[in-house]
Amino acid sequence: MHTFKLPVISGLFGFALLGGLWAAQPAPPVPKVRQNDLAPLPATEKAAATHAPFEAGDCRLCHQRADPASPGPLTGPVNELCLSCHDDFQKIVAGKTGHAAARESCVSCHNPHDSRQPKLLVDESATLCLSCHETIKNFALHSPVKHAALTDGAKCLNCHNPHGSEVEKLLVQLPLNLCLTCHGKDDVTDHDGRKLTNMKKLLAENPVHHGPIASEDCSACHNPHGFQNFRLLNQEYPSTFYSAFDLRFYALCFECHETSMITEARTATQTRFRDGQTNLHFLHVNKAERGRTCRACHEVHASKQKHQLRDSVPYGPKGWALQLNYTKTPTGGSCAKTCHATRSYDRARLPEEKK
Amino acid sequence: MPPAATTVPASPKKKNSLGRLLALLVAATLWPAVWGFAAVAVGDLLDEAVLPDLDGSPHHLLAGATVNVFIFFKPGQEHSAAAIRQFAALEKEFAGKSVRWVAITSDRTPRAEAEAARLAAGIAMPVLIDAGDALFGRLGVILEPCVGLAGADRRLVAYRPFAKVNYPAVVRAEIRHLLGEIDAAELARAGNPPPATNGGPAAAAHRRLRLAEKLFQAKLYPQALENVQTSLEKDPASAPAHALRGQILAAQNQPAAALLAFARALELDPANAEALRGKAGLANPSP
Known part of the structure; x- marks a missing residue:
């Protein structure tokens, strides 16, 4: 299972290497006042x-x-x-x-x-900010995954207003609006040169948005100062379509979603994706081999279908798009002719009833 | 195991007030992030429920306050810890007002953990135990932490899952709106605060004007004139700047130019006191 081992190993290596940096220890206090030499420049020197x-x-x-x-x-x-x-x-x-x-x-x-x-x-502005904000400085310096916003243009001031803001963390705008000023374009690449999605376009074309996006809070999942996980993700999340299930690999999702949504084979309360009390999230995801990651069925940012369901799933080496053909009913739904033959689910189904 | 939550059926739907519906409509328009639990939408009537607290004493989910805040959280989870710390502060902020708070956690959580989380956050509100996740299931709580707000009429007015940025600000605004302390526009502003800027040309013009005023008071007229000119370059329609320019020119014994400056100030603001006084002073010079 090369597809999942590689990110897992690199993730664990990252943890070992940088564990101290992200360990839950209190950050050093940020000084409130910085002592500076405030004398005028020598008359011979040109001031900016x-x-x-x-x-x-x-x-x-x-x-x-x-x-x-x-x-x-x-x-x-x-x-x-x-x-x-x-x-x-x-x-x-x-x-x-x-x-x-x-x-x-x-x-x-x-x-x-x-x-x-x-x-x-x-x-220099970033030097000035980081002379007090040492924790952020360490993130910026040591993160394997970098964010160009920290080093390009106005650096810290790309996102923060140093005087104050109605948005916490001195952010110039709420995170989504702020992020889209760069990530709402076609030509943005990551630190490895890979082209990134134009999120503005994606969100405009796909009206069903993931909760953090609806809350305009990209920072719910991404660490803007840099991090050890791909795509600056705050926590572990498999980067592949299939992954053996382990709660640790889905730490990102379980920052907000309840683990029992995946871990309990039978439930009447923990998910609405169930047939009677058979938990269909458990059925799809919780497998030692070929467990589907969340992205197998859900778009993580936005979709056209309810529940952030994908229109299609990639299949085969050429990435054929298999349509999900999801239909919602008042108490359940169905997926037709996709990864499997048409299957329906009904939350109201009694245990003794057969499909 | 605490007793299961008791469901009390909702009373027959009352006719919702036109004002409430309009407010919800306006809020939904101005603030698109209005949604709901998976099984209960904003605007829906909530069933009453009775849940036991950590000591087993029963509490109603809703209790007829103007604002009923119910928080779903999971002890030991980072976001939940952050959220209930923030709610502890909000709880104190709204003390004495008709705001009722309850925090709700699953009975999967060991009681000692729930009690420790309550103490660590410093919340005064009762922590209720949802036996068998009955309430979670009925409302469709799929995210933790999250908060629901209901009015005295038991309708769900707002649902807010946790956000790392400005979470207490939006919940505070929802409460204040329901208390009638802010209007729909202010509620929308809390959800979509304006970008923080460093002022732009208008602010720069204002700063130059303030500096020119100080220089004028210090009788440094050439420097004052230079700075008021700079201010006017940035904001040519500033009546106070034209009036100050008139005062400086008058002090420099240039009455004709000063009169023109006062006239321009009065064109822009006929009630500008400095310009009126300056113009009168030039018309009737003191002996």
């Missing part, structure tokens, strides 16, 4: 950004004296001074999801005089 009051030349706008050689202390607390002009940041920084570093002190990240960096940043 200069603060307008500094450029205007009167130190008294912020300091007690006008003398650039000896301006003296500030006339008030640093954030009060900053926000007296930048008052549009007042609400967002002070809000529930404001950045603690910004709330504590604007000069944690900005030099109020001039800087070699845009936006008066005291360092």
Whole structure:
């Protein structure tokens, strides 16, 4: 069973190698204030950004004296001074999801005089973020599966607003909208150069969306900072069509779905895919050999059919598409002429009744 | 084993208020992620059920509060632990309001684990035991954790499975909407918050204007003028910026140019106090 052994072995190797990184141990505390050298650049050096009051030349706008050689202390607390002009940041920084570093002190990240960096940043933006956010830095550095969003374009600022946001984690938008800004295009590839699905198109063409997508939460399944599993999946999930069943291999699904949906041969409550009390999820998936993975029947992101059922399943070396021909009934449904002859199921069927 | 959940049949359907139906329709339109349990949809009337808590005392699933929140969770599961910690905070936030909370777990969970999860999260709400997963099966609970909200009329108003981002924010908004504290537009905003920006040209114009004001107060007129000009380049329709430009020009003894600036400010905002005062001051200069 080469098809499932390879990912399993690589997954276990990944765990062994990187287990410490993802072990459930408390992350180191993120400092609230960063100490920086805030002196102006030497006059001989060209600044990438200069603060307008500094450029205007009167130190008294912020300091007690006008003398650039000896301006003296500030006339008030640093954030009060900053926000007296930048008052549009007042609400967002002070809000529930404001950045603690910004709330504590604007000069944690900005030099109020001039800087070699845009936006008066005291360092290159990602370097600056990761100097406090060490756990994320470790993910970014050591993850076997990388996410280009961390290294391309504005880096951390592709997804996060460093001042604050109405979305948790300082995200610029809810994860789905954010992810689709890149993953809603045709020419996106993964870190190995493989072309990735245009998710915007896929979601538009397939109206039945998986719960996390309906909640606009791609991060329910994918770790955007990098991870050890293929496709940045948060947990183990078989990458193949067939897989021997083991709960560990489906850890991703069982973060939300109840394990008994698969592990119990008979149930009247744990799944609606049952014939009487015969659990048809158990029947399809829970096998030592040739167990069907969830994707054998379900589209993980979106589908045209209810229950995220696929239209067809790939068959044979040429990937022929066998239509699922699913029909839903009030108490069950049927699949016709697909992997098997037409079979129907009925939740209301009594144990003694025969099909 | 605790006694099985007792089902109390729903009372005959009352005529739903037009307002509630409209609110649901608006919410469904503005916030497409409105769905339901596998067997019970948003808008459906819920059967009452009586379930035992960890001590065996019976509790109703719904109890006539304005908002009835029922949370399905699985002790020992990471998402459930995160969710009930968040609900503990929300429970405190809505203390004293007509919001009733219950958490429900399967009787597959050892009682000690359920009790430990309750203590770890710091929830005050009762943890109810669903014997034989009867309630799970009846509602079609296929995801854990998840939360259902029902109104006093026992209709399912909202169903929310766990999300890693903004979960408490959307549940808070659902509760506040049901309490009548926010309208449908605010509810929709919680579900789809606007993108966080760093302000754009309008904010940059505003910052330059604030700086120009400070420079004007410090009598640094050339610098103040330069900054108000920059502000106007970014936002030419700003009445306060035109008014400040008038004040600076007046202070620089350029009355004709100042009058033009005040006139432009009043064109944009006839009630602009600075422009009115500046214009009057130029018409009647103090001796």
